[in-house]
Amino acid sequence: MIPPQTSLKRRLALWLIAIVAGLGTLLLIEAYTSARKAADRAMDGQLEAASLTIAESLQWPEGNPTVEMPASALQILATRWQERVFYWLQADNGRIITQNADLPITDAMQAEARLQPVYLDAVYDGQPIRLSGREVDSAGWDTQEPVQLWVGHTRHGRDLLAQELFRKSATRFAAMVLITAALVAIAMRTMLAPLRRLRQTLRDRSADDISPLRLGVPKEMLELVETLNRLFADQRHHRDALLRFIADASHQLKTPLAGLQSTSELALTSREPAIWRQALETVHDSAGRTSRLAGQMLSLTRLQHLGPGHERQPLALDRLMREVATDWADRQDSRDHDLGLVIDMPTPVWVEGERWALHELLNNLIDNACRYTPPGSEITLTLEGDDERVTLSIEDDGPGVDAESLGRLTQPFERGRRQDTRGSGLGLAIAESIAVRHGGQLSVTNRQPRGLQVSLTLTRCRPPEENRT
Amino acid sequence: MKRRLQVMLGFSLWLILVGTGTARAGERLIIEAALDRQIVDPVLDAFAAENPQIDLDYRDRSTLEVDQRARDRDSPPDVVISSAMPWQLALSNEGMAQPLDAPEVDQWPAWAKWRNEVFGFTFEPVVMAYRLELASHMPPPETHRDLLDLLTHYRYWLDGRVVSYSPRESGVGYTLSQQDARYTPRAWDLIAAMGAANINLETTTQRMLAGLSEGRYWLGYNLLGSYAMLWAQTHPDIIVQVPNDYSLVLMRMAFVHRDAPHPAAARRFVRFLLSRRGQHILAGQTPLFSVRDDVIGPYTAQRLRDQVGDHLYPIPINATLLAFVDPLRRDAFLRRWDREIQILSE
Structure with a gap:
């Protein structure tokens, strides 16, 4: 018995696992980042609302900006996840108007906020936070300096939201993988069925049955069946040749042996030593030829049954x-x-x-x-x-x-x-x-x-x- | 003689404290509280009885002092308790509190906690109190409007005899004024009228009650109901009135400090405050009113609601309180308060 080198099923399964693992990693990474993005998009709206509410209550009495911090803005900022909330308002001359946390706001961030409202991630007090900054400008009787207005909150709610979104994607993906695996298993059984049928047919044949296989097989297996049939045909041919050779050989040996028999029988009925001698010569001659015939038959058989010439x-x-x-x-x-x-x-x-x-x-x-x-x-x-x-x-x-x-x-x-x-x-x-x-x-x-x-x-x-x- | 006894008592107490302190290192519990010790004593005693290994160090201070101690980076307390709700919330927002994970926390009503860090564990109505003799000169006030009417029509009698919290020197006083002004702009009329009546400003309810009992004051506004009710039990000449139009409700808020030197004991204490047993003592042996629905006793939020009706307005525990501690807003409010209090006296 030849030990099986590979299993088709195992190879298919390995391929499937490799594809699922590779594709799955990519998909999960994508799902994670998009979940975070979706959560950020949803929650940045709260930042914007809070920021706008505070901007609305900015006043410039005698040209100097001041604000009566609106309670609702902080409530919006806290969201239903009760985030820690931060705000930071700075006048154009660098004076802090009010703040409740010394937020890590760099000049570059301020420059960016000057152009348009920005949303970005930062770390404060060892915690990841989300910040939004905008510059507030207003018309007035006096010159009113613009105000940099930054609000922020911790990421607890965003993380929870992103986790939930990610869990949903991951669950969908896992379900897809399971369904695919089931379908592939079924497909594999169906596809390997002709192979099993061929095996069964071959197993059920008697040892000396060398007739061609009559079996409906898919296109891909047709060649295998044809090859098998050719092999059977060759075997049939060889066997026929062998049988013919044996028949011929026995016939060839039978003729001289029959001659020997008749010659010796004839000689035995005679009393003449001269006839005996002549018969013995004939017998000797014929035996020599027969022996040579046998030798040649042996040499032909040996040639035909010898393996390929290794001694070349x-x-x-x-x-x-x-x-x-x-x-x-x-x-x-x-x-x-x-x-x-x-x-x-x-x-x-x-x-x-x-x-x-x-x-x-x-x-x-x-x-x-x-x-x-x-x-x-x-x-x-x-x-x-x-x-x-x-x-x-x-x-x-x-x-x-x-x-x-x-x-x-x-x-x-x-x-x-x-x-x-x-x-x-x-x-x-x-x-x-x-x-x-x-x-x-x-x-x-x-x-x-x-x-x-x-x-x-x-x-x-x-x-x-x-x-x- | 008496003083010597005190000294001896104090000395032996010190010995006990030092003895237990050295014997059980790390089992101290430092509580910085704006809550009168004599009122909360039954709760502390029950906790000490359940946890004899914990050596309670209870420090009773004013609200603003408590806030300062909580911000002390060098020797932080374990548990911070204060009725100055905005400051407590600000401490939590600054990351000074640590979250608590316990079944008591999960059961605690959502409106009485923030971030699972700060818990409102009492339910104290804010009341008016007056001397009995006031009733012989004028109809006693039942609502804020009554109070304004009295101040307008009986200014002669009430001049210099009205007392309330100082919003500048007391965190509770500031919170209550802010909340009053938030509910109705007519609060400013009341402040103006009180200013016209040469109002006296105190920093604690105890001092207002003492003044009332001594006869210096006739009428107190925005007193903590818990202290006033207890006082009225032993001082029959003081009448406590829960306003009939609306009554603010203040909650003492407690949290475990982030840098608590004895976190295990601190957590155990706060859990005890929130537990059924702790709240039961609160409801039965203190006038602090229990928040829990499943506690029965003379002082529970539920019972108070049944008695007073549905015009109890607890100061909400949420991020809006953070606006009150914004220095700009506080300054603006106090400036306006100063302006209003003088507006009629000029």
Whole structure:
């Protein structure tokens, strides 16, 4: 069992939490500041009313400003939250007209208030307070100096109001988050339903059921289902090929074994030692061929079931070809043929490959050529190519193969309708397997006017360090 | 002989005070009060009985003195009690009081407290008082209008025999005058008439009552009903009249000082004043009148309302009082008062 790396649900939940946390922080900050602003807006009206009431009772007897502090102004200033109230009135010459607190009013604040009524936060007596300032001017018989009029109160009511507003926003937000979470949970269940259905379908299938899946799935999952179906199709194909191979193999083994049986039975009925000897020779010969057939079958199976070639290393293809050709030239099997080697490019030619496999490939190709051509035929090994690719081919001037069976030649036990040879029919199949292992493709073509060409194209590689020049 | 006894008593008392003071450091309680000790004694005694570990230091002073002591940064008192309501509120507004958090505070009526810091814990009507012999020369006054009529028509008899608070030297007197003038501009006519009758100005109700009993004065205006009623019980020749048109009601206000050296004891004392038990003693054993509805006794606000009717006007405990202590406004008011008091005598 593969341990699950991530849970879709958990990832969705984490995303949701991240979004909610980020967005929520921003929203709550915004809600807090706007709650404070709203509270200030509402309460600044009280400051204004008080300030105007005091301004209204300002008098300038003999040009000097004075005021009879109106009780109602202070009551307005105190609000229903019973704030501490402050006022501070200053004549233009800097004389304090009256004050009940030494408010921290700077020259800059006064300059600002000269232009228009201002509202600002300040700290007095260790407490945050809200101040409002305005300059009061009035027409009169004498010159009337303007008066700076500042009122203020503590922020208790504002804080309470802002808290209430903020609590409301926060509650709304929390409700929204809960509803969203619920909806997302439901949506997640709905969306993951096809996945669950697919899992159920796969679980319910029997082990050897490799028919394509028939399942209604959303667009996003169609590809997954198609991939699965392709995998099933591949498996089916492989299994068919395997079954065919086993059937063919048993058939191929059965024929020589039946020959052995009949030969030995015939010999046993005779009393002639000469016949025995002849039968034994036949048996020996046939056993040798059968054994070779079995060996080739083993080698093909091994190639097809071996994992990808890990033992690849750079090797000089021209050198290998020369070795194999020289080896064959000395053999009994090729003495009736004219074996040639043409290397039509600068050497050495480095390719990445498994030495044993390429050796086997060359052996099989040469063996095939010798076996399926009449004596005296010309067999030529060629190596040609450019900087990137190199093509290895083997040509003969034998009878060739009819076009129909050309494509099937690389299948096991296929002999191109030739029954006259002792070949196993596995040589090209093995060669094909090796070619595939090396990322190449074996191409089999008829030559004009006669003969057969088998070629394999491989990618060149950089020479190993010790061979660089 | 008598003096020696006093000295000895005083010495032993001092010993006790010092003894308890050293034995229980930090359990003192300094109360600066504009409230006669003899009147409030039953309450203090009950508190002392409940809290024997607390050593009460009760200092009875005038309202303006109390205000000064409360502003003393070097040796602040624990509890400040005063009938000068604007000054008490101003102290709270200046941050000199600390808020109290207690069930008694939550139950206390909203009209009798400010910022949960200052509490009006008595309900004292402001009254007129006259000598019995006044009634043989003229119809005794029942309303402010009656008083103005008497001053106008019987000036011969009343000349130099009328007494009231000095608005300049007494915080209570100033508050009452301001409040009178606030309710009706005819208050100025009354002041002018009193000026014409060569009014005498005193700083305490006690001195006005003493003057009445001695026969120096015949008629007193704006006396604290609490003191006057108690006085009248032992002085049958003094009649106390709650005005029938409107009667101001003064409330003693108490708060715990922000810098109280003994805050725990201070809080306990103020809570006691507001508690059912404290108010019960107030209603039963002092003439200070309890504010609480759930207290029964001869002196309760409820009972006073039942007797006098609905023309009791408590001086409101709110920010409007702060205007009264504004120096400009105070000066302007006193200037006008001075002008009015002389307007008819010239």
